[in-house]
Amino acid sequence: MVAFGFLDWLWIILYLLIMVGAGVLFYRLGRRSESDFFLAGRGLPWWLPAASVYATHTATDTPMWVSGVIYRHGLAGLWYSFFAAWCAISAFVSTRIFRRSLAYTQAEWNTVRFSGLGAELLRGWMSGWQVFMSMFILGWVGIAMGKVCQYVFGWPTWIGLVVFSSVCAVYVMAAGYWGVIMADFLQGVVAFAVILLVSIWGVVAAGGPSAIVSRLQQMGEGWRLSPFAFSGWFTGDFPIAWFVTMLFIALLGGFGMGTSIDWYVEAQRIQSARTVRDASYSIWWGTALVLMRNSIWAVAILGFYVLYPRIPDTAQYEMAWFRIGFEYLPAGMLGFFFAGIIAIHISTISAVLNLGAMYFTRDLYLHYWKQTASERELVWVGRIATLVLLIGSFFYGLMMEEITSWLIFALWIMAAGIWLPNILQVVWWRFNAWGYLSSWIANLGLSWLVVWVLPSFGLLPELPDYQQFWVLMVLGAAIYLPITFLTKPDDMDHLVRYYVMSRPIGWWGPVRREAERRGLLLRPEPT
Amino acid sequence: MAWIRRRWTPAAADEWTKEDWYTILISPIAYILLMVGVALSLLLLPAGFLILGLGVLATLLMHWIIDPKLKVISGEYEKKQRDYLEELERAARWKETDRG
Numbered sequence: 001m002v003a004f005g006f007l008d009w010l011w012i013i014l015y016l017l018i019m020v021g022a023g024v025l026f027y028r029l030g031r032r033s034e035s036d037f038f039l040a041g042r043g044l045p046w047w048l049p050a051a052s053v054y055a056t057h058t059a060t061d062t063p064m065w066v067s068g069v070i071y072r073h074g075l076a077g078l079w080y081s082f083f084a085a086w087c088a089i090s091a092f093v094s095t096r097i098f099r100r101s102l103a104y105t106q107a108e109w110n111t112v113r114f115s116g117l118g119a120e121l122l123r124g125w126m127s128g129w130q131v132f133m134s135m136f137i138l139g140w141v142g143i144a145m146g147k148v149c150q151y152v153f154g155w156p157t158w159i160g161l162v163v164f165s166s167v168c169a170v171y172v173m174a175a176g177y178w179g180v181i182m183a184d185f186l187q188g189v190v191a192f193a194v195i196l197l198v199s200i201w202g203v204v205a206a207g208g209p210s211a212i213v214s215r216l217q218q219m220g221e222g223w224r225l226s227p228f229a230f231s232g233w234f235t236g237d238f239p240i241a242w243f244v245t246m247l248f249i250a251l252l253g254g255f256g257m258g259t260s261i262d263w264y265v266e267a268q269r270i271q272s273a274r275t276v277r278d279a280s281y282s283i284w285w286g287t288a289l290v291l292m293r294n295s296i297w298a299v300a301i302l303g304f305y306v307l308y309p310r311i312p313d314t315a316q317y318e319m320a321w322f323r324i325g326f327e328y329l330p331a332g333m334l335g336f337f338f339a340g341i342i343a344i345h346i347s348t349i350s351a352v353l354n355l356g357a358m359y360f361t362r363d364l365y366l367h368y369w370k371q372t373a374s375e376r377e378l379v380w381v382g383r384i385a386t387l388v389l390l391i392g393s394f395f396y397g398l399m400m401e402e403i404t405s406w407l408i409f410a411l412w413i414m415a416a417g418i419w420l421p422n423i424l425q426v427v428w429w430r431f432n433a434w435g436y437l438s439s440w441i442a443n444l445g446l447s448w449l450v451v452w453v454l455p456s457f458g459l460l461p462e463l464p465d466y467q468q469f470w471v472l473m474v475l476g477a478a479i480y481l482p483i484t485f486l487t488k489p490d491d492m493d494h495l496v497r498y499y500v501m502s503r504p505i506g507w508w509g510p511v512r513r514e515a516e517r518r519g520l521l522l523r524p525e526p527t
Numbered sequence: 528m529a530w531i532r533r534r535w536t537p538a539a540a541d542e543w544t545k546e547d548w549y550t551i552l553i554s555p556i557a558y559i560l561l562m563v564g565v566a567l568s569l570l571l572l573p574a575g576f577l578i579l580g581l582g583v584l585a586t587l588l589m590h591w592i593i594d595p596k597l598k599v600i601s602g603e604y605e606k607k608q609r610d611y612l613e614e615l616e617r618a619a620r621w622k623e624t625d626r627g
Contacts, residue, residue, distance in 0.1 A: 092547060
């Protein structure tokens with residue numbers, strides 16, 4: 001437990017009041033329309049969604065995860081966080097295409113890109129999946145806060161889970177995305193300041209940067225200073241084959257939509273930007289900040305390693321960054337540090353609450369239930385959905401210990417076998433709704449077989465995760481490619497409309513020629 | 528033909544051109560240089576400052592290449608956005624459209 005003084009509590013209370021105040025302040029803007037409640041009226045300059053991208057991807061469990069991989073692998077552990085770099089290409093490819101589609105959600109995009117029954121099935125499936133995933137992520141992040149509060153105050157985990165998510169829900173229900181984005185900006189600034197302050201404190205506590213370097217070399221562990229300390233081509237816990245697979249997944253994934261689980265949150269930020277250019281820069285700069293933040297954390301964790309080397313228990317060294325803050329900051333600053341942790345926590349909670357509510361309202365309620373709903377009604381449905389997600393997340397959070405392995409598996413299947421279809425849907429005109437739908441279904445079965453069933457019967461060796469990725473990609477393609485060719489292409493009128501609106505990259509020749517034949521595209525003059 | 532085109536018409540900007548591909552190539556390199564550069568610079572390693580400097584240069588170059596094109600794409604697209612939004616709403620409220 002950590003002892004807080006008057007000044008510490010003052011920091012925390014002031015911070016919570018400002019957060020809730022943001023909701024009250026933007027209440028009038030949020031209630032104007034569905035577009036305001038979920039996309040801030042599509043009018044934000046790039047730096048606001050960029051701050052939100054950064055703040056949202058700085059969750060309570062993020063420092064634990066970064067601490068774990070850096071403590072284990074040294075600076076090479078930075079590559080475990082490099083999956084965020086899908087935004088490098090996405091910012092200038094899929095972000096541009098998605099922003100031009102104007103779809104509120106990825107589920108809605110399915111009906112803009114594909115046509116007919118297959119598209120509707122996809123939209124229904126994806127919106128249901130995203131509502132579920134939002135509740136799961138809220139529980140996951142919420143219980144991490146519960147654990148931090150248990151470490152700091154000795155509270156039972158449910159108190160940290162319920163209290164801070166509930167405070168956050170107040171301004172999300174009041175002001176919707178307006179509240180989320182404005183609070184995210186503030187939270188982003190506070191979180192970055194706290195990360196910088198605590199990390200510098202950790203480095204100083206370890207004797208400064210030069211002392212960390214020389215101490216690691218004296219310990220015979222100078223390899224921890226190299227981001228390229230590979231363990232071999234295919235052997236050890238950091239092989240080059242893993243590194244190449246990671247770069248392949250992360251970077252080329254930027255040509256697609258949904259190749260990273262973070263896409264669904266970013267998609268909302270993309271649509272809230274006022275122009276295509278603002279959308280591109282918001283995604284690029286938000287992620288650049290995330291990657292540089294990880295580097296700041298990494299150096300502090302190296303300092304922690306010098307102070308406490310060779311801790312065998314993962315659960316202990318994953319708390320490294322929190323321990324630096326609570327053990328080394330002076331009295332009066334602990335409250336500021338905890339306010340930073342609250343900022344880190346509720347920026348993620350608020351974003352996911354609003355995102356899940358948007359999928360429910362836009363895709364399930366409006367599209368499938370009540371197509372005549374007024375703007376006022378949709379805002380209220382959004383608020384009620386936010387409340388339901390909040391309450392659902394408490395149950396998920398409290399069950400998390402038992403279901404974590406199942407849900408990590410669910411996340412894995414979401415990423416591996418559908419990685420390529422997520423790109424094909426963007427770059428290839430002939431890939432249709434049935435091909436995409438079958439890739440999801442095939443992946444569900446194949447991942448069970450490859451990851452669990454076949455290895456348990458000895459029919460397949462237990463493969464490292466990067467090899468599972470390649471196997472699932474090839475096996476899945478053997479199913480969805482024939483289905484794509486055996487079913488009809490999407491309706492040409494629909495494809496032409498989508499092409500003219502979104503101007504996708506890749507193999508769209510027949511659709512482009514049809515659009516030109518109809519006189520819908522201007523021929524660019526030679527340069 | 529210039530190595531990098533800096534003046535665009537709306538029709539030309541809507542096409543995927545070599546400027547996009549340069550950006551697609553430079554952007555991940557900039558991310559890698561910035562991430563590695565910040566970590567090594569904070570450890571006061573000389574290589575870190577060099578890598579970070581290259582990362583900043585790569586970022587500036589990327590923006591210099593793509594920004595004129597993005598400005599034109601955005602300007603042209605915003606003119607059509609209202610019509611596209613109306614179409615999107617009609618599709619979302621499909622039952623009302625059928626009745627109407």
